[in-house]
Amino acid sequence: MKFIKVTLILLLFPLLTAFTSHKFYVSITTIEYAPKEQTLQLITKIFLDDIEDAMETRYGRKFNFNSKKETEQDGEILKEYVFQELKINVNGTPATFNYIGKDYDIDVVKLYVEIPNIKSFNSIEVENKVLLDMFDEQQNIIHIKKYDTRRSLILEKQNPKGLLNFSD
DSSP states (O other): OHHHHHHHHHHHHHHHHHHHOOOOOEEEEEEEEETTTTEEEEEEEEEHHHHHHHHHHHHSSOOOTTSTTOOHHHHHHHHHHHHHHEEEEETTEEOOOEEEEEEEETTEEEEEEEEOOOSOOSEEEEEEOTTTTTOTTOEEEEEEEETTEEEEEEEBTTBOEEEEEOOO
């Protein structure tokens, strides 16, 4: 009798858990102040399958990032998409991005960006709409570090913008 119960549980467990699982939609942007360089250095991490789905929906064609099929134009379109959806104001002034490049880490694309000419800052306002139009559950997490102070934001479809204040 015990054998039957254990076998039944083992057979039913995968079926029951399959209905409760869901995909986790998230991007992470880390912003770190580099006082010597007087820049804000950004790394944005986005899951490849999510960004490929969003780009396919938006542009009506297939994207294959991190493969032999990826073209230079694909990389430019990805950069433009992120720059359209990510806006940063430093001390109330819109920031200008310098694109450094991108690389891949298994199933994640990392985009490297810097904001030059930042002697100091007291506030950063971030609007990150990356993938928000694609996935209702999408969360864009922002981590900001200035010297030893760390602050974070979680941006969602209903609230895609946040402001953090820092004092010197």
